[in-house]
Amino acid sequence: MSEPGRHRFEYCPKCRNELGERFEGGRLRPCCPGCGYVQYLNPAPGAGVVLLRGREVCLVQRRFEPKMGQWTLPTGFMEWDESIEETARREVREETGLEVELTRLFAVETGILPPDQPVIVVFYLGRERGGDLQAGDDAADAGFYSLDDLPGTIAFAAHRNVLERVRSELLNGDSK
Ligand SMILES: [Zn+2]
Known part of the structure; x- marks a missing residue:
């Protein structure tokens, strides 16, 4: 707590x-x-998106603390005048340059953003709708990486949990 x-x-x-x-x-x-x-x-609400290309998932590398240099799904905090779906699409656009359509709700995670900010993060599954992949201002890098060979340490338990669920629920069939 x-x-x-x-x-x-x-x-x-x-x-x-x-x-x-x-x-x-x-x-x-x-x-x-x-x-x-x-x-x-109250906890701060945020949204993130799971964006897949086959067995590869879109990840961004954090440019700033906390967890600078580590990787996450594209995620960010909800602005005052947004719907949570708008937050999800905006964060993907800002961090990766990609336009996405949200296809369904995938996971809801609660936890503590270091050092002490309680958060609730709503994760959607998304589908690419355009744009050009390019790391945004607050990302050091962005790209699609194999779920079997992630590019580095995944920051935050919420993101590790979601990636584990992606592996077990969405991709098991593909790997056999
Ligand atoms: Zn007063």
């Missing part, structure tokens, strides 16, 4: 009073004695 620690506000973002604590919705939460503001700490 992740402690709210640095995510917890010290002062009310609305009226600048020092926050106290109060039971709200079943647990003790940061709460403003002045205006009644309650800070609800």
